[in-house]
Amino acid sequence: MISTPDTISHRPLIALAMGDPAGISSEIAARIVTSSRIASAARLVVVGDRRILEQGARSAGVTLHIDTVSGNDIGHADLPVLVDLENLAPQDISFAEATLVGGRFAVESFKAALTLAERGQVDGVCYTPFNKKAMRLAHPGYDDESRFIAEHLNLTQRVREFNVLDTVWNARVTSHIPLKDVAANLSIQGIRDEIALTVLCLKRSGIDAPRVLVAGLNPHAGDGGSFGTEEIDIIGPAVAAAAQDGFDVSGPYPADTVFVSALKGGFHAVLTMYHDQGQIAMKLLGFERGVTMLGGLAFPVCTPAHGTAYDIAGKGIANPLASEEAVLLAVRMAAVDYNGVVESV
Incomplete structure (x- = not known):
């Protein structure tokens, strides 16, 4: 199981983009925000919609303590904070269904999180699961996260997907x-x-x-x-x-x-x-504990390796372990970069 080194005294600032709202993504996000394991390792900036995050918290049976901040006011965040894009009303969600509005919500949240990282405002990006059909409805030509990141950030270098297990x-x-x-x-x-x-x-x-x-x-x-x-x-x-x-x-x-x-x-x-x-x-x-990491960037991008789990959406039984491991991997990679351990191969 991935864990952060004992030598990490600086808790990296990690943006957590909310994924497809028709599945378990909002529930998982709420569980991550309230996880003591994550709180001891990272400072979280959730990117999405407060109403959707609160809906996920109700499903998970957890209580949120998270302030809303602007994208320009996250540098001194200690407790989890939320950049509220106000981009999806709960009544517009169709659970267990890939929709345009769900895909647009995930695309907008992911873009905003990537932009924070590109500007150096956060040290890494994580996201709860996407649904590729919904993403394509919102972003025609969407193939996968690697190509989407390269397109959004105008990259020429290679961006590749890795799966990590223990x-x-x-x-x-x-x-x-x-x-x-x-x-x-x-x-x-x-x-x-x-x-x-x-x-x-x-x-x-x-x-x-x-x-x-x-x-x-x-x-x-x-x-x-x-x-x-x-x-x-x-x-x-x-x-x-x-x-x-x-x-x-x-x-x-x-x-x-x-x-x-x-x-x-x-x-x-x-x-x-x-x-x-x-x-x-x-x-x-x-x-249930595998992580997907997007490599080749100046910052880590991580997500659980499992999907949106439409079959258990809204039931409050989603397992957050893989998402916790994704955040901890991002923390580990950001911390190594801070210490200058790796400049190039």
């Missing part, structure tokens, strides 16, 4: 693309870049000497070319080149055993070739 990370070379297109999107340089970014993010999380395993693409990692040659032509050369760059990396290994090897061998991350190749393993290992 002491093991999952990085991936391709993400939200059709499976039929994966092989065509693999390249030696692309894999080398993903290894370098993985090592950088691991260091920023406080791991001094990251060790990375790389999965193959094909069954049995190609079995010497019997089931495909991507391991021979692309993945293997990329791993060798990354090792020459000074990274502690090895592979490619068969995808059906690479996580077993990582867990038993004390490795810190597995780089997989496509989305579900790693996601299935990570969610089986710990669905």
